[in-house]
Amino acid sequence: MRPILALTLAALGLAGSAAAQDAAEGRLLFTAHCVACHGPQARGTGPMAEILAIPTPDLTGLKARNGGEFPVWRVVSRIDGRDPLLAHGGEMPIFGGFFERDEEVSLKTAGGQPVMTSRPIADIVAFLESVQE
Template identity: 40%
Template sequence: MGRFYTILIAGALGLTGLAACTDMAPHPGRATYQSYCAGCHGASGMGDGPMAEGLPVPPADLTMLKEANGGVFPTEDVMLTVHGYPGKHDTSIMPEFGPLLSGPKQIWISPKGEETMTSVALLDLADYVETLQR
């Protein structure tokens, strides 16, 4: 009887571990991406969102950013583009999302070693876009 219970308990623990692996929490930047980006860039980031057809310039294919940057994901460029800056809307159809991504901030260190107080939502969003790379 003892061996049967040992096998039963081991099996139950194995199933619990499997459930934990498949029931992972969603990426913290996913909801922000779905709210602000997917309409133009599409759920998969390929520039095929439902609003893409009506735009004068096709949205960027976000899945190729790493490849286009020599195999390195351009985190800083993504954050700068998403955040925007005053007057940017004059030269681009990409809206400025900086004001919408307010909230808690943390220090982000650029590849050059520069420290910048950055919105956690913006960091999460850039990290999520990185997960879309092909």
Template identity: 40%
Template sequence: MRRLNSKVGLLAVLILSSSPILADDAGKREYNVACAGCHGESAMGDGPLAGLLNISTPSLLSLTQGNDDTFPFEAILSTIDGRDGVRAHGSTMPIWGERFQISATSQRGETADMVARGRILSLVYYLQSIQQ
């Protein structure tokens, strides 16, 4: 049964990743909940909590420009997830992989890790879609 649950969860992640439109909608919701507080609804680094941080909160609209016109998908994925030990911005940015995993719920049998990775993936697709 556990193997079947893993396959169902993987299928959900694959469907989400193969449909940028679904990922954009889900990603925008994730962004508004997890990122807008610091990076702002506009993603320009002007969120209501930005002034409380010890660092300058970056705009997330020019990630492609700062990377030779290629969206740094894997780097952004790792930065948001944070569970690989590489801490974004020193130690200011939350480890969203852990937070998403802890709060994960599933009605289809996905593991908490699958749910967390799916949420992060949809967020990265959303960030890719708003690049200027």
């Protein structure tokens, strides 16, 4: 989906989080690309976690650590590199452009602000939202 079309759909309320995300696909992507550091349950217990200079966070507590609201913008921006994290070496993950796809989707923050991202990232966000405690 082209950015202009995605923005138009978002403005019309036709492209929200539910329509744009697939948590099952996100789980598969998370398993393939994120488990080494974040662990299979997203608790920061992956086999690489112990050798990283920065502690790997428990991703199941993102909502709890953000006043009860899932931090969509922060999660998306950490994954796509807009908010770089030293442990990720800049863009995260080190998979280069894997998460950059032609199709962009619109997610919404808790405050209703649209966030444009690729479908794979939107799917990972859906998975992470589904594992919040």
